[in-house]
Amino acid sequence: MCVHRRASRSVRVAPICRVLTEHGCQIAPRTFHAWLKRPPSKRALSDIALTGVLAGYYEPDQAGRRAPESLYGAVKMWATLRRQGIEVARCTVERLMRANGWRGVTRRRKVRTTIADPAAERAADLVDRQFGAPAPSVLLVADFTYVRLACGMFVYTAFVIDAYAGRIVGWACSTSKSDLLVRRAIRHAAQLREREGKPLQGKVIHHSDAGSQYTSVCCGETLALSGLIPSIGSVGDAYDNALAETTIGLYKHEAVRADSPFRRGPLRRLADVELLTADWVSWYNTDRIMHRLGRIPPIEYEQIHYAQNTAQSAAAHQ
Numbered sequence: 318m319c320v321h322r323r324a325s326r327s328v329r330v331a332p333i334c335r336v337l338t339e340h341g342c343q344i345a346p347r348t349f350h351a352w353l354k355r356p357p358s359k360r361a362l363s364d365i366a367l368t369g370v371l372a373g374y375y376e377p378d379q380a381g382r383r384a385p386e387s388l389y390g391a392v393k394m395w396a397t398l399r400r401q402g403i404e405v406a407r408c409t410v411e412r413l414m415r416a417n418g419w420r421g422v423t424r425r426r427k428v429r430t431t432i433a434d435p436a437a438e439r440a441a442d443l444v445d446r447q448f449g450a451p452a453p454s455v456l457l458v459a460d461f462t463y464v465r466l467a468c469g470m471f472v473y474t475a476f477v478i479d480a481y482a483g484r485i486v487g488w489a490c491s492t493s494k495s496d497l498l499v500r501r502a503i504r505h506a507a508q509l510r511e512r513e514g515k516p517l518q519g520k521v522i523h524h525s526d527a528g529s530q531y532t533s534v535c536c537g538e539t540l541a542l543s544g545l546i547p548s549i550g551s552v553g554d555a556y557d558n559a560l561a562e563t564t565i566g567l568y569k570h571e572a573v574r575a576d577s578p579f580r581r582g583p584l585r586r587l588a589d590v591e592l593l594t595a596d597w598v599s600w601y602n603t604d605r606i607m608h609r610l611g612r613i614p615p616i617e618y619e620q621i622h623y624a625q626n627t628a629q630s631a632a633a634h635q
Contacts, residue, residue, distance in 0.1 A: 331346050364413060367398075368413055370398070371394070371410070371413060371419065372417070374386045375387045375419040382578060383578040384578060385597075387578055388422050394410055395407040397606060398410065422570055422571065440548055440549045441548065441549070443522050443546065443548035444458075448559065450480040450481040451481075453481045453482065453515070454510060454517060455481065456480040456524065457522065458477075458525070458558060459476065459525040459531065459561055460476060460565050461474060461475035461476065462474055464490075466585060467585050472587050472590040473491050473493070473494040474489070474490045475490075475491075475499045475502040476488050476502060476561065476565065477505070477506040477523070478564050481619065482610060482615040482618040483610070484602050484618075484619060487503060487504070487506025487507075489501035498530065499530045500535060503536075503539050503545065504539065517544030518544055521544060521545050522546050524548040524549070524561075526558045571601075580593065581593075601614075601615070
């Protein structure tokens with residue numbers, strides 16, 4: 318049987334090689350047979366192993382769920398692999414992802430949710446579109462958005478983000494977009510920093526848009542009690558709260574979308590959105606790679622800052 322197969326293969330190969338030779342491409346049958354017996358190259362073996370690693374991120378598991386990193390494009394996936402100690406060229410990751418049809422998600426258009434109250438007194442804009450912060454707990458930015466439930470109703474999610482590393486330090490979900498929603502997110506942020514031993518001391522700026530929720534008297538009282546100074550951007554100008562707008566956009570296209578790895582099925586109630594948001598915020602803060610931070614997660618970036626400050630303080634006291 319083996320001899321017959323080799324003979325029939327030779328019969329098939331020889332005419333092909335003869336035709337190729339007639340067209341100026343000289344290939345002998347023995348060249349084909351030598352290639353057939355050759356073991357896989359190092360590159361082929363490496364591609365097989367790396368494809369298996371990438372498939373673990375981009376292909377769904379037995380429960381039909383994918384890893385959060387399946388949201389990444391080639392550059393972030395390349396950085397993720399390198400953080401795991403896998404030395405691979407970026408072009409190799411791009412090539413294998415393209416060959417297997419794997420790609421990251423793309424951004425979607427943001428829908429406006431906050432509406433300004435023209436009669437409300439507004440705090441001054443203390444940020445003036447300068448969202449860079451020299452340290453954590455210097456500038457916080459806030460915004461909220463809607464999430465549509467399967468029944469057609471809406472749930473609203475509010476965020477408070479530390480501008481230094483883009484870390485989400487406070488969030489809340491509600492079926493109502495009253496000022497209570499944003500006040501809960503503010504209190505969450507203040508409580509988090511207090512638990513971490515770095516309470517807000519009354520000099521931290523809280524910047525938001527001019528939505529009526531953020532200009533209410535109760536919101537102003539919550540800011541004061543939480544150790545925050547209010548700052549309000551101009552009306553109808555997304556650039557005046559660009560950092561919060563960006564985080565909202567990431568939330569919508571990474572967590573809320575129907576094919577998100579954080580979804581466990583249809584969003585039927587408030588609890589479904591809260592679970593989805595908690596999972597995404599945890600991953601966003603501790604694992605999500607940020608280009609502007611040197612491709613490391615927000616919490617890691619904050620930890621580096623605190624470690625450097627501790628080292629400098631120790632050196633100064635020696």
